[in-house]
Amino acid sequence: xxxxxxxxxxxxxxxxxxxxxxxxxxxxxxxxxxxxxxxxxxxxxxxxxxxxxxxxxxxxxxxxxxxxxxxxxxxxxxxxxxxxxxxxxxxxxxxxxxxxxxxxxxxxxxxxxxxxxxxxxxxxxxxxxxxxxxxxxxxxxxxxxxxxxxxxxxxxxxxxxxxxxxxxxxxxxxxxxxxxxxxxxxxxxxxxxxxxxxxxxxxxxxxxxxxxxxxxxxxxxxxxxxxxxxxxxxxxxxxxxxxxxxxxxxxxxxxxxxxxxxxxxxxxxxxxxxxxxxxxxxxxxxxxxxxxxxxxxxxx
Amino acid sequence: xxxxxxxxxxxxxxxxxxxxxxxxxxxxxxxxxxxxxxxxxxxxxxxxxxxxxxxxxxxxxxxxxxxxxxxxxxxxxxxxxxxxxxxxxxxxxxxxxxxxxxxxxxxxxxxxxxxxxxxxxxxxxxxxxxxxxxxxxxxxxxxxxxxxxxxxxxxxxxxxxxxxxxxxxxxxxxxxxxxxxxxxxxxxxxxxxxxxxxxxxxxxxxxxxxxxxxxxxxxxxxxxxxxxxxxxxxxxxxxxxxxxxxxxxxxxxxxxxxxxxxxxxxxxxxxxxxxxxxxxxxxxxxxxxxxx
Numbered sequence: 001x002x003x004x005x006x007x008x009x010x011x012x013x014x015x016x017x018x019x020x021x022x023x024x025x026x027x028x029x030x031x032x033x034x035x036x037x038x039x040x041x042x043x044x045x046x047x048x049x050x051x052x053x054x055x056x057x058x059x060x061x062x063x064x065x066x067x068x069x070x071x072x073x074x075x076x077x078x079x080x081x082x083x084x085x086x087x088x089x090x091x092x093x094x095x096x097x098x099x100x101x102x103x104x105x106x107x108x109x110x111x112x113x114x115x116x117x118x119x120x121x122x123x124x125x126x127x128x129x130x131x132x133x134x135x136x137x138x139x140x141x142x143x144x145x146x147x148x149x150x151x152x153x154x155x156x157x158x159x160x161x162x163x164x165x166x167x168x169x170x171x172x173x174x175x176x177x178x179x180x181x182x183x184x185x186x187x188x189x190x191x192x193x194x195x196x197x198x199x200x201x202x203x204x205x206x207x208x209x210x211x212x213x214x215x216x217x218x219x220x221x222x223x224x225x226x227x228x229x230x231x232x233x234x235x236x237x238x239x240x241x242x243x244x245x246x247x248x249x250x251x252x253x254x255x256x257x258x259x260x261x262x263x264x265x266x267x268x269x270x271x272x273x274x275x276x277x278x279x280x281x282x283x284x285x286x287x288x289x290x291x292x293x294x295x296x297x298x299x300x
Numbered sequence: 301x302x303x304x305x306x307x308x309x310x311x312x313x314x315x316x317x318x319x320x321x322x323x324x325x326x327x328x329x330x331x332x333x334x335x336x337x338x339x340x341x342x343x344x345x346x347x348x349x350x351x352x353x354x355x356x357x358x359x360x361x362x363x364x365x366x367x368x369x370x371x372x373x374x375x376x377x378x379x380x381x382x383x384x385x386x387x388x389x390x391x392x393x394x395x396x397x398x399x400x401x402x403x404x405x406x407x408x409x410x411x412x413x414x415x416x417x418x419x420x421x422x423x424x425x426x427x428x429x430x431x432x433x434x435x436x437x438x439x440x441x442x443x444x445x446x447x448x449x450x451x452x453x454x455x456x457x458x459x460x461x462x463x464x465x466x467x468x469x470x471x472x473x474x475x476x477x478x479x480x481x482x483x484x485x486x487x488x489x490x491x492x493x494x495x496x497x498x499x500x501x502x503x504x505x506x507x508x509x510x511x512x513x514x515x516x517x518x519x520x521x522x523x524x525x526x527x528x529x530x531x532x533x534x535x536x537x538x539x540x541x542x543x544x545x546x547x548x549x550x551x552x553x554x555x556x557x558x559x560x561x562x563x564x565x566x567x568x569x570x571x572x573x574x575x576x577x578x579x580x581x582x583x584x585x586x587x588x589x590x591x592x
Contacts, residue, residue: 039392086577093332093395094535097527098576101569104524108566210524214399221396258410265403272397273383 014131018199020239021134022192027219027231028141029188032181034225036174037161038088040182041213042099043189045106046076048208050190051197052110055122058198065128065198069137072194073187080186084179103213110205121204122197129199137195138232141188145228157181218268224278233280238264302435304553310441312549313448314507318522319529319541320455321500327536328472328492335376335398336500336526337519338405343369343501344508344518345413351424358424362505369501370494376401377493382486402519409516417513425509444506451502452542458495459538468492472536521565528572534585544583 026047033040054072057063063071087098111119148154159167160174168174197203223234242260249259271278275285318340325333346368350361380397387393429438459465467488470478479485507522508514529548533540548568555567575582 090576090580092392094576094580096395097531098573101572104569105566112562258407261403262407265400265407268400269397272393272400
């Protein structure tokens with residue numbers, strides 16, 4: 001393979017590679033709150049805040065790109081604090097519903113905001129995001145989450161996830177931990193939003209609907225939410241799968257849109273039913289199964 | 301004014317039917333069934349197909365597709381909820397598996413019927429209108445409100461006066477105690493899903509008739525509105541869901557009339573948010589809603 005064809009290959013798959021990184025960041029933002037047992041579905045709202053904040057800065061000021069990214073990260077994080085204080089008292093399904101409500105209110109707010117062209121959104125945002133920027137951000141996010149796992153804070157989060165009243169009894173400040181993880185998740189979603197806005201040239205309210213946050217959740221759950229890199233594995237798997245399926249599905253006469261939806265749903269269903277720890281637990285499962293088979297053969 | 305009230309009650313009756321299905325399952329299982337909106341949508345398609353291809357009159361197509369919705373609900377329970385029962389995180393994983401199933405069903409609808417809006421043929425529904433004081437009411441609106449109220453009454457009767465209703469209430473109270481008393485808990489749960497999805501399906505058909513449009517994504521908005529309704533009414537409370545459904549319908553219609561249509565959808569979520577933060581048990585919910 002010569003240099004020319006390598007470059008063509010890169011040009012063809014560049015955006016897929018970029019989307020794997022962006023989806024990885026989004027999946028991690030759902031994972032951060034899940035890691036202490038809280039299901040927050042406000043992530044699309046946070047992403048919208050990050051996208052819009054950064055796009056407005058780029059279009060209306062001369063701010064350098066790093067400052068723009070920082071703003072896109074900080075705005076949703078700051079919004080997450082007053083949101084989290086009342087909302088995090090809710091548990092389980094109630095928290096999920098309240099955060100769905102928040103996400104929809106953010107979307108409807110942008111639909112009605114004339115300053116950002118309402119439902120049409122912002123267009124012609126200069127492309128500043130490089131694929132390497134995305135992977136740099138992803139690496140930093142993974143590093144932070146890796147350091148948290150196995151640290152004192154990591155054990156505290158695990159304790160809250162397993163049994164919050166017990167964790168509180170042991171002196172763990174559960175509210176502070178839950179709020180920190182919500183803020184961290186909001187920051188990651190905002191950063192992904194800012195990167196996305198400067199990669200796709202445009203920002204429109206309809207891309208931050210309930211369906212978007214469900215997609216992020218699917219990435220995280222399919223990859224696995226027990227280890228910090230699980231969500232990224234899920235995002236990579238589910239971003240690549242439709243590319244492969246498009247080829248196969250086209251040949252047997254299925255439309256790509258419904259097929260992608262169908263496969264996403266089916267994969268999620270199979271994983272939650274049969275592989276609750278996600279795809280990352282698959283190698284261990286297979287190894288254990290092989291060992292059991294070998295032991296059985298030995299006994300026989 | 302009178303016109304507004306009629307329109308609000310009409311919209312509210314669909315919200316109420318949809319939300320009752322949600323809250324029935326939540327009351328029994330403490331699980332939110334997010335595949336409810338897919339049943340809502342598929343039932344509308346079943347009714348449409350019966351009318352278009354088998355040329356059934358609406359009077360016959362309606363009960364048949366409502367029953368189909370109930371059967372679909374039993375399937376949803378079988379696939380997305382029963383395998384997870386007994387798992388420690390079953391209320392979150394049930395939420396996720398029902399989202400997954402809803403996605404699969406929506407994809408099937410997209411593949412089978414295409415993304416475009418489909419309409420009921422002309423003349424399937426009555427299109428005369430009546431005058432009621434200063435309000436103009438279409439016959440269809442009257443029929444829809446009447447069907448919704450009749451189903452509410454039937455549901456109340458079922459839950460209060462029949463053996464199945466007593467069993468459902470017993471399982472909602474405590475599945476373990478119900479099992480000790482010799483109740484087949486799995487079968488009762490399946491029956492609640494049947495009833496719940498029949499209600500959701502009926503709401504879907506009425507919605508399709510009311511706006512004369514059926515599309516694969518028609519359940520999306522109603523799903524989120526339904527969440528607002530059950531939160532406002534109080535999770536698991538049947539009278540609460542009915543009252544809150546009508547309340548949200550009226551609230552939305554008056555918002556459109558007074559403030560304008562752009563913030564109509566924000567009302568539901570504003571209400572939802574406020575109720576969760578200020579009074580999480582809702583209007584008529586049970587006093588103790590905190591789970592450990």
